[in-house]
Amino acid sequence: MLEDILKNIVEMEEHEAINKAKEYLEGGGDPQKLLEVCRDAMGEVGKRFEQGEYFLSELILGGEIFKGIMEFTLPKIKSGSVQKIGKIVLGTVKEDVHNIGKDIFKVFAEASGFEVIDIGIDTPEEKFVEAVKEHKPDIVGMSCLITAGVTSMKKTVDKLKEAGLRDGIKIIIGGGRVDESVKEYAGADAWADDAAKGVRLCKQLLDWRVD
């Protein structure tokens, strides 16, 4: 059953995946195990995306199926019993009101076991600083879609430096307009222009933390 669910998610068979997941739980299945299977499926979807087999539409649908299953699975799991691999403070930077990239990334990051604190869109630099102070994340993720967002990213990194918080965190930037030179310009540690790569890099950033 779990194997079928995994396959259904990976193959984008939305109805089958959700119905079988429901059946599995109704039949007394272990929600924790179901969660793990869904996470593995999302990992596979991300992998296929990075290999060029899947495109953004599959990432979005995969995320939708995952969210659909989590809706009735997570309430059945005792809070606190789900192990998190790391914490990310995530926001779309100042003056940019787009959420699509941030939201796709968020689903995949959560599916990979990250705790994600979403601080929204058009996020002032100070709000990132406050969120870092409050939540003490491992990683700060900044998203932007428009070109103006590039300079907002730099300003946000500068503000984190000023507040003396930069050394304690890793920073990843993401979105359609970012690349290696934006990463250098902004002073971030990593960049990604898709969610799959972004999550993969976040896991790597955690390893650097251990070093």
Next chain:
Amino acid sequence: MVSNAKELAGKRYARIMAAINLEEPDRVPLRGFGGDIIPAYSGITQHEFCYDYEKAIKAIEKFLTDFQFDWAGSGITGLDGRVFSVAFSEYPDIAANTTFITGPMHDALGDKYYRYPGREISEDASPQFIGGTFMEADEYDQLIEDPVKFVAETVLPRACRNLETPRQAMATMVRLGVEFARYGAAGREIGAITAKLGYPSIPMGGAYAPLDIIGDFLRGIENVLLDIRRYPDKVKKAAEALVEPIVNYALSYKQRGLKWVMIPLHLNEYLSPKLYKEFYWPTLKEVILRLADEGMKAQVFFEGRHDAHLETILELPKGWGIAYFEKTDVVKAKKVLEGHTCVMGGIPMSLIVGGTPEKIEEYVKNLLEQVKPGGGFILSANVGNAPRETPIENITALIEAVEKYG
């Protein structure tokens, strides 16, 4: 001065046209950019730039005077308004006016599609398109049945606060008409200024990919992608139904004497080749072909990465228009499209924002070595909007590098 300007414009026009006609020009033409840097360069806010046309025109004149590209890419800010053009597609004298929705038009409509500086966002923020969901999944049949009626009478009253009731709509349309006239006059003024500065005139109208109308303005990007899986036949039929109004709207530009339409694509990079070929490309191709039959060419902006779909461009007739790429490798694109399609792009905006004059010169030199031979190439930033912090010396470095190596 005037004759010099005419001569200069003629030279630049010949340069651009040679590239479009897949020939080798005297030098690779450089398409200009604009956007946020224009108000910043003149020390005015984004709000002033979007709402005070007099100040905006002065700022554009200053920018175009100091940064001489071959092809001016600057104008008063407007955001894609093609859903309105579909609604007005039965009225060619009106439809063309809604290709771009300016700040004052946005105020008149009270729409939920756009965010303008000094309105929903801060005075100095860049105007942004955000879209939304204004049609439910079970309404596809209505869209298929009569797309113009459905968009005009059902979608727009939901998407625009000031079109909710017929009496509101009456006042809104009058206000909108006033804004059309103001925007048109400003456009003519900018046209006179660019002519005086020696820029060629290549006016472009608009068209759109049918599926993008559904994604951007009706269902929202995420929903339309899910709809493709959930209701594939309906999505396909709806895109087909939108071809006719889009072509009618685009042809209204022909009546005004224009020979070009601009088509920015949005969903292209979201789709796998299989989905692209089934749901997106057939209707976009039909729009381009129908316009080509009428003697109109298209400049298509292939947003994001179009690498997986490059070969489909070869299905269009040779010399159909300009393929403008954002993140697709233009060297590779030029190889695939050589002798068939003029390729535009090549300069990442991030390089202009974050690079140095030396880095830019080096980059342009290397790129031009690869794309200059054989012609058919127009150099351009990969997006038209330069952020307000763009270093001025980098813009100058770009122009000088093209003079040197083009």
